[in-house]
Amino acid sequence: MVWPVLVCVTLTLMFNPYRAQDCEEMTDLNLKDSLTGTSLSVRLLLYTRSNASCGQLLSHQEPFSNPLFNLSSPSTFLIHGYRPTGSPPVWLARFVQTLLQRRDMNVIVVDWNRGATNINYWKVVENTRRVAKNLSQLIQKMKEEGADLGSIHMIGVSLGAHISGFTGASFNGHIGRITALDPAGPEFNGRPPSERLDPTDAQFVEVLHTDMDALGYRDLLGHIDYYANGGADQPGCPRTIFSGSEYFKCDHQRSVFLYMSSVSGSCPITAYPCESYALFLDGKCMNCSSFAPDGCPVFGYDSVRWRERLVRLGQTRTYFQTNKASPFCKFGYKVDIVTWNQKKHWGYLTITLSSGLEEARVELNHKSLMFERFVESSVLAQFERDVQPVKEITLRFCSGKGIQPRKKLRLLSIRLTPLQKQLRPLCRYDLLLEENKDVTFRPVPCEDSNF
Template identity: 60%
Template structure:
């Protein structure tokens, strides 16, 4: 949808906002969470006709709200645990970005009265009741002409398992469940009927960003994405002295990564692999099993790989991100052949230049081995995409400041862009003195070196 069309819809929604009273997400505070809240589920409808003015739906009389068209696709957005009682700060972003992508009903499932409770055990118990409430509502939708296959449930944390419970009630016939860092506490180790699992929808895609704390570690979907390995996310606080961000930043990163995928401003390719270590080692860069489509794209558009992923039963995919938006990075395969007499171990840093624009990648998760006349294959992940590379800078380091400075004698270095079909870039006969950056102009690789 064009920007101007969307702007016109937004201005029309503002007019509706002024003419009609809007229903809003329940806003509570820590006091409510301490004394505890009883469950109440409110459904707030957003459409292209009311982008910023939510309208509460009746659970029983769907015709009472003329903006709700059950024949259109419907996306449910289900939040998780709210110990502070406040509304999530991503609510308006996700509704507007979803509606910019498609003409649909977006239903915010507001179960803040229930989720706002310092007693996490009680909140977990409410997930079943919330699922029962949504199951009854979707059954009503069916009776009024809706198709289960046109329903997409996006569940955050506890909301992911609520989505799974609903999907199980409909025997996996719901079109899609997207789980954003599914909650781990009290769900880890549970059987499939007590948590989200791949049989809960026709397609289940999951992103894990906090597997070592609040999130669920093991795979739960047809495809499970593990950005940065699924644990510590770049840019998130590393110590408890950073305040509440230390506890929630990794967990919430799943939402912000997904928001970026909806707008398509930051397209992230994910690489199916057996482990994060194998991915970083550059052993999973070809995606041959997904030809001709290539590696799956993370996020909203991963549904395009459904027909390939579902028969595979379960796929784990990995990628790395920047510290902040835009999170997407650019991946190159780097092949290096050296002619040192002795084996060298070390780290490589690469910069790609186009005038004043520079992209950087540091391959330092472990020391790489460079043997005479043997090709060393590396995965370089740059912080941005340079459309046309004019110069390349490379630096070699052993990581040991106390030893004698070594040289890495490069017979050939080749860089291959993994997302685009660019001609590979090469350079021959380069001497890398340790900790000294060498800059050169690349040349197209010879045909025999592709």
């Protein structure tokens, strides 16, 4: 009586097209390989919704022999960067899954670990041109078979960003989209456009900077460049070398996790066009009327909605702030303050929002604010969570002068205007702040509000 069950199980295994041993994974090397150096070998791993967790090797010569590869579907190439230790990126599988959950497509992981794993970084940089040539040959075959170049999206991380650019340049910028995640800076900073990524490499080029003071590129490279938290030090990343390898890679790698979060779309982040991070923090760049009717662009995967406008503008520099972990989005308010002190005061503010059930607090300490009689002072306040409804606000004023006599700040008005949602501004009039003392109040409707 046991035999029918055994036969059934055996048949199931025989006809399962994705047995574990048939699944291809990215090449896994080690530090020994890095020390000896590796010769370039490019493997293409195909993922679709039919094989979301089981990569299939795609032939360079006959890519269409794989029945899972659908030419009529959009194709996204995912290209890693320098691999000094030889291990596959920790984010790779999750990135593939996130993309396929968002949209039905061909996800092609470009595995050039043999060639990217080498202690000699300069040799790896030389290989980027060869990888791009390899990809260009594949895309040319796709084009000849009727694929739309405009439906191709290349996502390049670090050196992978410049590989994307070199590939796009070989098609005179007709590839649909390039997403560059913290493009590599060493050996590319200061280079002419022909030797790095630039806006002419695709119909739409977006660039995220998270480590521009070390491993990443500093200047503008795309139609829109995002500088997360200023583009250098990322919240939650270690600041000393005693933290080990995380000290070197955390800021650089944050670009990947920020973009993955944007693909899921669970917590949108608004990117504000601005000339500098300092002006952004001062609340000088919150006006998005030039991007009407849609307002300022959203960072990441959905930014393509603003493509036509951004391409017309040429190159746009934008800034936003994030939390240290997912969900990365913060909730911003533009804070406008008018005082009526006889003398000019300088100082810092701490603002706490409370709903009665939860609180969110921010210290506005990026620079000392100037408070002058009847002159409006503005600053951006970014909270880690969205507290709604705001029933109470607590303010604390600090001059930072140490043992000097404590000052009092007399507010004629304070106004907190939400940036992300169509919520009413929060106001309060005629308020006295004593230095280093909390003052809690209930907001009232703003006198000039249309809400």
